[in-house]
Amino acid sequence: MHTSSKTIALILVIASFMLSGCNTINGMGKDVERVGEKVQGASR
Numbered sequence: 001m002h003t004s005s006k007t008i009a010l011i012l013v014i015a016s017f018m019l020s021g022c023n024t025i026n027g028m029g030k031d032v033e034r035v036g037e038k039v040q041g042a043s044r
Helices: 003-021 027-042
Strands: none
Touching: 003 027
């Protein structure tokens, strides 16, 4: 796999966990923030 393909796959996996794990809009905002931080960390 190319690095971009791995990144996309990682984002999809995280998004699926995020959508199944958050119950409120506030919780979703926090989850989206965490995903953004993880994507930034993975891109370094």
